[in-house]
Amino acid sequence: MTGGRSSMALLFSDEEIQQAWTELDEPQLDGGWELFTETMNVKIYRLYNKETGLYEYKVFGSLTGCAADLCADVYMDLNYRRQWDSYVKELHEKDYGGQKAIYWEVKYPLPLSNRDYVYVRERRDLDVGGRKICVVLAKSSAVSQCPEKKGVIRVKDYKQSLAMESDGAGGTKVFMNYFDNPGGMIPAWLVNWTAKVSAVDFWCNP
Secondary structure, X not given: OEEEOOOOOOOOOHHHHHXXXXXXXXOOOOOOOEXXXXXXXXXXXXXXXXXXXXXXXXXXXXXXXXXXXXXXXXXXXXHXXXXXXXXXXEEEEEEEOOEEXXXXXXXXXXXXXXXXXXXXXXXEEEEEOOEEEXXXXXXXXXXXXXXXXXXXXXXXXXXXXXXEEEOXXXXXXXXXXXXXXXXXXXXXXXXXXXXXXXXXXXXXXX
16 A cells, blocks of 8 residues: 655554555444445445534445545545535635644624634545545644634544545545534534534535
């Protein structure tokens, strides 16, 4: 197995990368994962977290009519995200004291406070026995050079993994694992509903 790596310091281990792409072949759903919803060639599973009252999600599906390399490029394109995502207030990548990180502020409806994220992200393009697989991992990062804003709640518990490869018919086979704890006084049911919508939205906005 080989992988294309950026010049930045590696943020995730080879084991984490492998764990993501192997779920394209063998979904790991033991330990309490349950089927949550199925729609538009997408199956969403969830796992309840007793400590937070929130769910972690795994999404399996396909994007028809969109090649895997194009999907990966679009997913990484923050400029394009700002165009189609009306909930983005601010989104950019910059260097924080030698560490590249992404700052993302999300608009929340009144009376809720906006949330913001500071996270690191890494993409690896792999050759797995002739299979071209792209893996993107992201996680929250405590960057001291990016202080919290007044009136905006910093999300400190966020992670996402994504694996993509061609489905052999001009489309893309996709696996995504996602968890987000927005904090603050938001009912758990609302957070869980938003996470579900966000997962489906990924398929609707390739």
